[in-house]
Amino acid sequence: MANMKVDELGVSVARDPSLMTGAVPTTDWWDVPAIIKPGNFCYPAKKEMVEYHSKSLPGKFGPARTWDPESDDWQLPENWKEIIINGLKERLDKFRSLKIFMDCCVRCGACADKCHFFLGTGDPKNMPVLRAELMRSIYRNEFTKAGKILGKLAGAREMTFGVLKEWFMYFYQCTECRRCSVFCPYGIDTAEVTMMARELLHLVGVNTNWILEPAANSNRTGNHMGLQPHTLKENAEYLCDDIESITGIRITPSWNRKGAEVLFITPSADVFAEPGIYTFMGYLLLFEHIGLDYTFSTYASEGGNFGLFTNNETMKRLNAKMYAEAKRLGVKWILGGECGHMWRVLHQYMDTMNGPADFLQIPKSPITGTVFDNAASTKMVHISEFTADLIRHGKLKLDPTRNNHRRVTYHDSCNPARAMGLIEEPRYILKNVANNFFEMPENTIRESTFCCGSGTGLNTGEIMDLRMRAGLPRANAVQYVKDTHDVDTLSCVCAIDRATLTALVDFWVPGTQVCGVSELVGNALVMDGEKERESGLRFEPLEGMEG
Amino acid sequence: MNFKDTLAEKKPKIVQLWIESVMASYSADGASFFMKQKDRFANPLGFAAKSGLTAVFDQLTGDRTTQEMPPELMQFIKLRSVQNFLPSAAVGFIYQLKTIMMAQLGEAILLEAGSEWFAFEAKIDALSLKLFDLYMEDRELLAQVKVNEYRRKNHVLAEGRCPSSMAVNNQEEKIELKVIRDC
DSSP, X not given: OHHHHHHHHIIIXXXXXXXXXXXXXXXXXXXXXXXXXXXXXXXXXXXXXXXXXXXXXXXXXXXXXXXXXXXXXXXXXXXXXXXXXXXXXXXXXXXXXXXXXXXXXXXXXXXXXXXXXXXXXXXXXXXXXXXXXXXXXXXXXXXXXXXXXXXXXXXXXXXXXXXXXXXXXXXXXXXXXXXXXXXXXXXXXXXXXXXXXXXXXXXXXXXXXXXXXXXXXXXXXXXXXXOOHHHHHHHHHHHHHHHHHHXXXXXXXXXXXXXXXXXXXXXXXHHHSTTHHHHHHHHHHHHHHHTOOEEBOSSSOOOOOGGGGTOHHHHHHHHHHXXXXXXXXXXXXXXXXXXXXXXXXXXXXXXXXXXXXXXXXOOBOTTTOOBOGGGTTTOEEEHHHHHHHHHHTTOSOBOGGGGTTOOEEEOOOHIIIIIHOOOHHHHHHHHHHOSOBXXXXXXXSGGGOOOOSOTTTOOOGGGHXXXXXXXXXXXHHHHHHHHHHOOOEEEESOHHHHXXXXXXXXXXSTTOEEEEHHHHHHHHBXXXXXXXXXXXXXXXXXXXXXX | OOHHHHHHHHHHXXXXXXXXXXXXXXXXXXXXXXXXXXXXXTOHHHHHHHHHHHHHHHHHHTSSOOOSOOHHHHHHHXXXXXXXXXXXXXXXXXXXXXXXXXXXXXXXXXXXXXXXXXXXXXXHHHHHHHHHHHHHHHHHHHHHHHHHHHHTTGGGGGTOOSHHHHHHHHHHHHHHHHHHHHO
């Protein structure tokens, strides 16, 4: 009896790959085809978006068309292979880093298990080393002697449609978070490999709408959302109404004001979308508190730069808008809000693309006199650096008990942490504005922080499953501090984080709120002439005010 | 030896084989990593699977008295619900336990155990239904997460089209926002 059941179960259930295991075949990685199906790809860009971008950057975005990633006809240009290979050659000549990254990997495997996509899927092509190999194999075939002569034996393969599909799938399963780079003994920046792959994909018109439309909006209207000047201003006014209801203080931010000392630039999501709006209210309260001479701009009304996920030309153009506006308004320096990849563009590429910003002054805090030498070339200071300096000099009246209703942890947003070394400032602020602050485990924070799983333009709804599995390592650490310290608030300094972590914790750690660090600053700030605070900036009752 | 004693003796082996068989649903590289890395934060999937399966097996054998589903197993099912598995594959690993137990305990022991073994099988079947319920809860939660994100208007990022159409949307949204605030 028992033996019969063993056989029966073994055959009908346990060994049936399609039902039981959903197995990935155990063959060489390049013999496993990428299967594009709903849920694992982002929707392609609308035709008019490609047309719009192509007007100013002809040839960089491939043919404008309607195409279906699930079909086997992507309506590519006839010479698409030639375009890719020539594009790769051009970039190898132009970017020494790419040439080095293609050559110097010894496949030691240090990065292999550091990617959140690998940890959430077990798919070997999500190991950073193998993801880069998707491009290196083509590089070897076309540009190295060994590859040309020995072919597969030297790890080389030809560019085919199957490879293109693989690129579209896996270079859009990389959030360019650069966690893998922290562990690479050669310092290979795998994010830059992804950036180059995406540039090449764009050359033949393989793209996603979630990236190209915000980039178009940003170029045309000034911000990702496509908010026009009056809408931005009015949305900000609604938030000022809320601030007045909560604090009794009326704030009137200035817009496009020439001669202001500081231009403040933040992600447009902060003006428009929850929970970023509460962070925005925090900024406004801070500036009012210290009497900062600042202005917003409707032209440079976006901190984010989706050009970073497109090509270097678009990135340069969007970054340049900030500086053009700073010049037009005649400000002394730029203060930047809680944004993620804005800071990567700023610290790693701005100087090469548009710098140095000689027409601006080296940022100096008008309140404390601190000179931010670290921003001597870009002339742009992070709001957390600025706020931490104010606290350090005792310039803020703070009542941290106003955050007693929150038990807070801090997610190091990838780009500020790894691309600009912003590690201690947000923590210093949090410890001064909140009494209940708890760190997540050490190997999930600071330089080793885990990505939200939805950066680089992957924060779109059609790949929600993918985002949830990629965000597992981050969510898992949040769950741990919830279990051990009853943490209910996940703070961060990135607008994409604020949007995507909200969905992530909704799924993995329900009951957790996501906020910007500046929201908690706004809660704690004791404003001159304010009324007794009964609620926080999202109208939630403060401790002792629940009744 | 009777059923209970043999089960106690073979338990570590059975659990190990069960975990390995579940890991076989991932790529060889993935499975190897998930099995090896012990740090729960560096390897959340492996940790959830190993701890969850061990704990639930303890429940089946009566070594763990609490009837609550182990949180690690719940996390593992949640993850399976968003990975590339058919629903049957996402939760069907529970039946592999029967196969493994039958092979490990042997025909003689199982025949002798009779009703004890049938009762054990019934517990596995009941657990499989619980896991399927969990899986469905997770899928429904995922759908809700999508709706919530839509309500937060993330999609505006890629639906703006042109400034004039945004102006129309903004008018409506402003009214909506105002109404929400006034409430």
